[in-house]
Amino acid sequence: MSPAPTLTLYTYFRSSAATRVRTLLSLQGTPYESEYIHLLKGDQRSASYTSLNPSGAVPTLKVSENGEEWYLTQSAAIMEYLDAVFGPSSKCGSLMPASEKGKALVRSIIDVLVCDMQPLANLKTLQRVKGMGGDSEVWAKEVNEAGLQALEGLLKKYSGGKFAYGDSLTLADVALAPQMYTCLRFGANLADYPTCAAVFKHVSSLPEFIAADWKHQPDTPEELRA
Secondary structure, eight states: OOOEEEEEEEOOTOOHHHHHHHHHHHHTTOEEEEEOOTTTTTTTHHHHTTTTTTTTSSSSEEEEEEEEEEEEEEEEHHHHHHHHHTTTGGGOOOHHHHHHHHHHHHHHHHHIIIIIIIGGGGHHHHHHHTTTOOOHHHHHHHHHHHHHHHHHHHHHHHHSSSSSTTTTHHHHHHHHHHHHHHHTTTOOOOGGHHHHHHHHHTTTTHHHHHHHGGSSTTOOOOOOOO
């Protein structure tokens, strides 16, 4: 049997996308090393980093196996890879439903978070809005609330109340918690979205989620630590 791949995660403490991956690794108990990419200092735009991730974004996962190294970008793809390769034998098990219907519905919730919400309020977009003379914080609040409305509609249909889909933890929860922190950061009132709020309150209290959140990372500035 071939040895398990070894992993290195290129991450930044406040990146919601990187937090998704950190959360899944924490839930699995999968060992990995970290390389810290300081987004405000522009590390993501360096030639050495864009050679690994041409998007100039985090996270990036370096996978070393069988004497070779390869790099995986985009948090949703990284989560599905980790779930497929490490999930079945991990302490949390696979976090995708067994049925194809369940998988599709979990992916639809994830896509609202990672496609509709996060890109519209990430650092790159906010800097562009500000550069065009707009109020980046007002923009972030508006786009997050639009996303929350859609997310609330999905969760009201498919959440059992404690988790985003059904009655057990899935990758949808792993994607949801970091984006809720972003929504709060820009002034969203989660009380207006009670299902989202209930799921967030439950999963964000789990020790694995706390260990992975933006307040508890080695690169979190001291003044921002919990």
